[in-house]
Amino acid sequence: MSIRAFRSPRIWALPVIMIALLSLALPACYLSGITDPQANLHQLPVALVLEPQQPAASSSADLDGAAESVAAAVRTGTDPEKIQIVAMSTAEMTDAFRDDDIYGAVVVPSDFDRGLRNLVSPPPGTTPSRPVVTIVNNAGDGNLAAGLVNSNVTPVLAAIQRTMGERLPPSADPYRGLAMQEPFLVRTASDRVLPPKSGAGLTPFYLALVTILIGFIGASAIHPSIDAAIGFTPSEVGPMTSRRPYRRATRTTTLLAKLTVLLAVAPIAAALLQLIATSVIGVSMGQPLVMWLLLTAAIAAVGVGALSVFAIFGGPGALINTFFFVALSLASGPAVPAEALPGWLRTLTSVTAMQPILDGVRAVLFFDGRSEAGLTHAWTRIGVGAAVGLALGLVTTWLYDRNPGFSRHPDAERPVVAEPTPARA
Structure with missing residues (x-):
């Protein structure tokens, strides 16, 4: 059989067609999934944990229910098409992380209202600190999942910070007044430490x-x-x-x-x-x-x-x-x-x-x-x-x-x- 016989399309047409199809399909599969996960995001499950608030020594109409208002703003501020907010207790959140049912959680701690009151009206002889809202990420789901949770929830919490700061009464103390512009902190954490070589x-x-x-x-x-x-x-x-x-x-x-x-x-x-x-x-x-x-x-x-x-x-x-x-x-x-x-x-x-x-x-x-x-x-x-x-x-x-x-x-x-x-x- 001479080399000229290999010029027949019956010999080379099938592999050429299959390679061409793979050249179309492979980049479509690989690049479609990784290039813009934020644009494709659809109802990523994230828990919202509002811990029962500690009783306050005094009441203030301006500060009553501050923790509830933060939780409500998280529910309404996140895009429901991209983030599925699921209200949970602390115990339910722990189980959800163990069962890999959620990618992250927003936790409003039990001392949120009290910390906010102490920031506005600090007890004598104390140095008040701002309360902390924590974004907890599921460590087992990897960094990309954590990034999606943080990038969608952090802007919402930042907007709540600004809105709440505008509603608080002004302070004569310049340092405390600066802190009250963003009256609570936002921190991120993992639900647990992964084992070595993970x-x-x-x-x-x-x-x-x-x-x-x-x-x-x-x-x-x-x-x-x-x-x-x-x-x-x-x-x-x-x-x-x-x-x-x-x-x-x-x-x-x-x-x-x-x-x-x-x-x-x-x-x-x-x-x-x-x-x-x-x-x-x-x-x-x-x-x-x-x-x-x-x-x-x-x-x-x-x-x-x-x-x-x-x-x-x-x-x-x-x-x-x-x-x-x-x-x-x-x-x-x-x-x-x-x-x-x-x-x-x-x-x-x-x-x-x-x-x-x-x-x-x-x-x-x-x-x-x-x-x-x-x-x-x-x-x-x-x-x-x-x-x-x-x-x-x-x-x-x-x-x-x-x-x-x-x-x-x-x-x-x-x-x-x-x-x-x-x-x-």
Whole structure:
């Protein structure tokens, strides 16, 4: 076959078209989710905690209910399309942080009214200080989520500061008068300290990504290896090419063989991944057994899906797997809250592999392995995904096997028998 034969569009058209489609889809997926999360923000859940106020020694009509007015202004001042304010008690807020139900909270402390009164009319011999309103961020959700909470809530609290300062009576003390222009402070804090080697909240994302890559790349290695082992395709290593004797096997049997190899190696791969993460890198895992089981299930589920795609689509399955398990997984909110993604990408979080694995890993690393913090959701989605992938693969290969036109078996070459030469008279 000469080089000129490769000029035929039938040879190069399909890969060129697929690469062009990926070149359109990948930047659309990646850049759409990260370039402007504020513009895409939709009802990010934030708690509002108004603690019961301490009784005051004296009453002032101008200052009565100041804490309630701050809480009311937070509710009305934030954009309801972007921030979902949920009123909670202190105990409810603590549980919500533990269950990863909220990204942050605005806390108006119990001494707010009393501190404001002392600022306006300080008791003799005391140095009054301004009360503090705290924005508490969920440390386990990462810096980007904290930035979204702060950037949407801080301007509202700043406006409340100015409005409240304008309503307070003037003070003869210049220092106190300056402080009364912004009569309370706004501070930020995290709900807790993350364990060492947490990567500012990004360690779960990278651990989930490595898990997906192991399952995806492992399936990509098993698929051609088994085909080469039964002689269906040649085996090529560098300049050396070999082909084993062909062994007849149905598509279903071949897929089951590949799945068996995958399921056998998945727990080993998960153990090695966890060993490197903990012993070499130093990532702290409070529940190593739960993490190992989760990583094993995730690798197996991704591998089952990828092998089924190969069985259904053949060669193009490599690009389909790359797009689904890598491109869409990275695009569907691993580092960006789902509430800050464009609508179409937000929908993908319900079908891609990344979100359930990330939820489960984050629950084990940062939320004490609590079921409510995403672990139950992870197990459910991983199980459903593996079952759907397995069913699609087996049903499709069974249908292929029933159609003789879809057979993988090459026709046996018939030996050429020379015809006898007629005898001369």
